[in-house]
Amino acid sequence: MSHKGDNEGKKSSHHTELYASCIPGTCLPIVYHPDYNITFMGLEKLHPFDAGKWGKVIHFLKEEQFITDGNIVEACEATEEDLLVVHSKRYLNRLKWSLVVATITEIPPLMFLPNFLVQRKVLRPLRTQTGGTIMVGGGFHHCSSDRGGGFCAYADITLAIKFLFERVEGISRATIIDLDAHQGNGHERDFLDDKRVFIMDMYNRYIYPGDGYAKRAIKRKVELDWGTEDSEYLQKVELHSEGALNEVRPDIIVYNAGTDILDGDPLGGLSISPQGIVKRDEIVFRAARRRGIPILMVTSGGYQKKTARIIADSILNLHQQGLIGAEVLEGEGSSSLVTNMMCSSGSVGSKFTAV
Secondary structure (H helix, E strand, O other): OOOOOOOOOOOOOOOOOOOOOOOOOOOOOOEEOHHHOOOOOOHHHHOOOOOOHHHHHHHHHHHOOOOOHHHOEEOOOOOHHHHOOOOOHHHHHHOOOHHHHHHHHOOHHHHHOOHHHHHHHHHHHHHHHHHHHHHHOOOOOOOEOOEOEOOEOOOHHHHHHHHHHHHOOOOOOEEEEEOOOOOOHHHHHHOOOOOOEEEEEEEEOOOOOOOOOHHHHOOEEEEEOOOOEHHHHHHHHHHHHHHHHHHOOOOEEEEEOOOOOEOOOOOOOOEEOHHHHHHHHHHHHHHHHHHOOOEEEEOOOOOOOOHHHHHHHHHHHHHHOOOOOHHHHHOOOOOOOOEEOOOOOOOOOOOOOOO
């Protein structure tokens, strides 16, 4: 498959509200909307993923006086026209059946509810998260263009990258660094034959989804064993992040920062400490910063209540280290670094398996 150069071949694109041309310079590079949080008669508790964690992260960051409602970017819901950039009309029509959504989200009682309620209470939040992702990054890594799964109904990683390729001059190569505990088979299937996208994926080899076909898209594959701990894990993160970025210099990095690697996670099967997760994110951001490459981060999977606090602590650490914040965007030699951690949910749940 051949591809155009950096500034050639940009398509005439449909109108979208997702690319704001005038976000105030006072805003932090954090995208969020209260509609991200899924609450519906307690049904969301039937899946181990914490569907309200984003609101908790924002609450913690407000407590630390790091953000206010006025200095974060508000996400917009992705429209059907936005979603059709990647998804087929047939796939989107399938989401009008409650049984299909119940299967994707792994919440069986949804099949008995009228679809207008499922659309309003489940899919609208996911579309808003997807809109936030397109505005900045990626996340639902089990969804590809023609099928959902693992609580991922929309292929927001694929959408985000394709929007960038189509609409932003100078962006023609992307690297996905997927450090969720689960293989990112959705974006891998979508970019299987696309030489513009370099994929590094580091995951527990023994858990969902075990998609051998999708693994063919991974350019740097790091398969971990049960119970991998901080020392080995962080060494591999640094070695392979640096290696991936040395092998191909991208115009943008999409970082899928799952917290399901945390020790005790019921689905991830790894044994990384909270401090290890904070350090992992710092390693990836430093690698991007040294090269002056923009990085877009999503929070992805994580199936323990304490992950929201860890995500907030990581964001605060990145700010304290001078790796994110308005001053970073304005600093000499770092104008190309745009970090977004909250963007959409990232890949969220899973097959009682995960994202």
